[in-house]
Amino acid sequence: MNKPNLTVDIAGLRLKNPVLTASGTFGFGSEYAPFVDLNRLGGIVVKGLTLEPRLGNPPPRMVETPAGILNSIGLQNPGVDCFLAEHLPFLRQFATPVIANIAGNSLQEYVAVAEKLTGASGIAALEVNISCPNVKRGGLQFGADPSAAAQVTRAVKKATTLPVIVKLSPNVTSIGEVARAVAEAGADALSLINTLAGMTIDIRRRRPALGNITGGLSGPAIRPVAVRAVWEVYQAVKLPIIGMGGIVCAADALEFIMAGARAVAVGTANFLNPGATMEILSGIERFLEENEIGDINELVGIAHE
Amino acid sequence: MKHFPAVEVIRQEMVAPDCYRLHLFAPEISASAKPGQFLHIRITPGLEPLLRRPFSVHAADRQKGEVAVLYRVVGRGTRLLAEKKKGETLDVMGPLGRGFTLPAPGQKAALVAGGIGIAPLFFLLQTLAGLKNSVHVLLGARVAKELLLIREIGAYKPSLMVATDDGSRGRRGPVTELLRELLAERKADRVYACGPTAMLKTVAALLQKHGVDGELSLEERMGCGVGACLSCVCKTSSKDGTSFAYRRVCLEGPVFPARDVIW
Numbered sequence: 353m354n355k356p357n358l359t360v361d362i363a364g365l366r367l368k369n370p371v372l373t374a375s376g377t378f379g380f381g382s383e384y385a386p387f388v389d390l391n392r393l394g395g396i397v398v399k400g401l402t403l404e405p406r407l408g409n410p411p412p413r414m415v416e417t418p419a420g421i422l423n424s425i426g427l428q429n430p431g432v433d434c435f436l437a438e439h440l441p442f443l444r445q446f447a448t449p450v451i452a453n454i455a456g457n458s459l460q461e462y463v464a465v466a467e468k469l470t471g472a473s474g475i476a477a478l479e480v481n482i483s484c485p486n487v488k489r490g491g492l493q494f495g496a497d498p499s500a501a502a503q504v505t506r507a508v509k510k511a512t513t514l515p516v517i518v519k520l521s522p523n524v525t526s527i528g529e530v531a532r533a534v535a536e537a538g539a540d541a542l543s544l545i546n547t548l549a550g551m552t553i554d555i556r557r558r559r560p561a562l563g564n565i566t567g568g569l570s571g572p573a574i575r576p577v578a579v580r581a582v583w584e585v586y587q588a589v590k591l592p593i594i595g596m597g598g599i600v601c602a603a604d605a606l607e608f609i610m611a612g613a614r615a616v617a618v619g620t621a622n623f624l625n626p627g628a629t630m631e632i633l634s635g636i637e638r639f640l641e642e643n644e645i646g647d648i649n650e651l652v653g654i655a656h657e
Numbered sequence: 658m659k660h661f662p663a664v665e666v667i668r669q670e671m672v673a674p675d676c677y678r679l680h681l682f683a684p685e686i687s688a689s690a691k692p693g694q695f696l697h698i699r700i701t702p703g704l705e706p707l708l709r710r711p712f713s714v715h716a717a718d719r720q721k722g723e724v725a726v727l728y729r730v731v732g733r734g735t736r737l738l739a740e741k742k743k744g745e746t747l748d749v750m751g752p753l754g755r756g757f758t759l760p761a762p763g764q765k766a767a768l769v770a771g772g773i774g775i776a777p778l779f780f781l782l783q784t785l786a787g788l789k790n791s792v793h794v795l796l797g798a799r800v801a802k803e804l805l806l807i808r809e810i811g812a813y814k815p816s817l818m819v820a821t822d823d824g825s826r827g828r829r830g831p832v833t834e835l836l837r838e839l840l841a842e843r844k845a846d847r848v849y850a851c852g853p854t855a856m857l858k859t860v861a862a863l864l865q866k867h868g869v870d871g872e873l874s875l876e877e878r879m880g881c882g883v884g885a886c887l888s889c890v891c892k893t894s895s896k897d898g899t900s901f902a903y904r905r906v907c908l909e910g911p912v913f914p915a916r917d918v919i920w
Contacts, residue, residue, distance in 0.1 A: 379881075383884040383885040384885060387883070399885075408890070411877065411892075412878060414889075416706055428887045571707055600704075623709065623880045623881045623882075626881075627660065
């Protein structure tokens with residue numbers, strides 16, 4: 353039997369395989385270059401970018417929870433100009449699409465960041481972060497409300513010629529409703545889910561464990577929540593979905609694909625195992641071969657049939 | 658590559674109550690590790706605990722291809738690590754991070770360790786033994802039985818001074834009192850410190866007062882260990898000195914110039 357087809361199409365963006373890195377867990381790629389062959393990734397989604405540099409939240413920024421981690425980084429990043437000048441040139445060496453995650457305090461900031469990235473060579477798509485739970489502004493204020501989410505989507509779409517992927521939050525009453533709103537506003541694809549809002553108390557200090565008090569939960573603990581979200585959004589809209597939330601092995605990734613995701617992103621698992629993306633990729637390939645499936649696309653949403 | 662999924666445990670020894678030294682067979686790490694760098698160890702292939710744990714390189718034997726880490730059992734991860742036996746394997750990333758800057762020829766070095774803080778400084782001491790610098794080791798702990806590796810430190814023939822909180826051995830009081838005197842007598846040109854935050858803060862203040870350069874090995878909860886997740890940051894002065902920046906302990910540290918850290 354021939355090698356199965358692993359290429360997938362996300363809003364006109366052709367990925368050589370469906371395994372991406374999740375924003376915020378893979379830096380700007382160079383950090384993991386000693387551990388992962390960046391050429392073999394389906395795509396690299398970089399750390400969230402804002403117009404100006406951001407300091408981020410005070411530490412502690414991470415606590416371990418059962419089968420998960422709670423983080424409150426707060427979008428620390430050097431700003432879009434520094435990314436373009438100092439980090440993007442490194443990423444251009446690889447035959448892997450770079451997806452830039454963008455965030456902003458205001459509609460205008462999203463637009464300004466999108467415009468700067470659109471002119472740059474080496475950016476394949478934008479992922480619009482309207483779902484960060486760790487910043488006062490520029491996160492959930494847009495993602496929690498369908499009409500605000502649609503407004504950001506429309507503004508970014510107008511500002512760029514790149515495919516626009518909107519990253520949705522699970523911290524909403526109906527993720528399907530937000531998905532419908534951003535689809536109508538012109539989104540080309542969706543990524544889901546961002547982290548779940550949560551907190552822990554350090555009982556020894558009698559204070560919240562995180563410097564920012566609350567944080568976003570990720571890791572295997574949230575996987576069933578994420579699979580359910582993908583399932584619901586797949587039924588709500590026709591857009592391609594990038595699924596994520598606690599994927600640590602190929603079987604996890606296949607769950608998301610069968611629920612309706614055309615690609616998957618690996619986040620927290622990179623911290624446990626820097627080779628996680630590569631193992632997931634070869635595991636998916638092996639699964640297709642063993643089950644005599646010629647094309648990964650045959651499995652997308654198959655659980656709905 | 659710096660990722661070794663199956664590093665063999667050579668032996669594990671208890672060096673004090675709740676303190677263990679783990680010897681690993683890792684020739685590549687042993688050959689390249691510098692004092693102050695760390696290993697990021699996945700203690701279990703399962704999901705509990707989920708994250709790796711960072712440990713300073715405590716010693717390296719290049720001939721045997723071995724490295725050691727020294728740790729205190731403080732939680733689930735270290736408790737599981739203490740159960741590892743000869744012949745078992747661990748998933749290790751490393752050596753990672755930025756280590757100590759060695760003293761210039763002729764500079765007098767002082768190593769200040771609080772409790773388990775001797776872990777990276779012992780490797781520095783080993784390395785300094787091959788140089789001609791004079792070396793002071795100031796070792797502090799709460800009580801005498803928690804003073805770690807005194808005999809082994811002595812074998813490198815540094816000028817060794819000891820302090821305990823209860824006075825059960827050496828000077829009664831914090832180890833930083835010994836440093837205060839050493840600096841006042843101008844017996845140290847370059848200081849290296851690792852230990853509890855309160856101790857490091859005092860060390861930094863003493864260094865500033867006396868205009869002596871020094872480096873601190875910091876500890877922070879880590880995610881990735883390679884600079885990608887921005888979890889393990891510490892507050893440092895910005896390059897132009899007008900404001901501050903959060904720098905990554907895993908990548909830009911764990912060793913920082915004492916004057917850069919904002920407390």
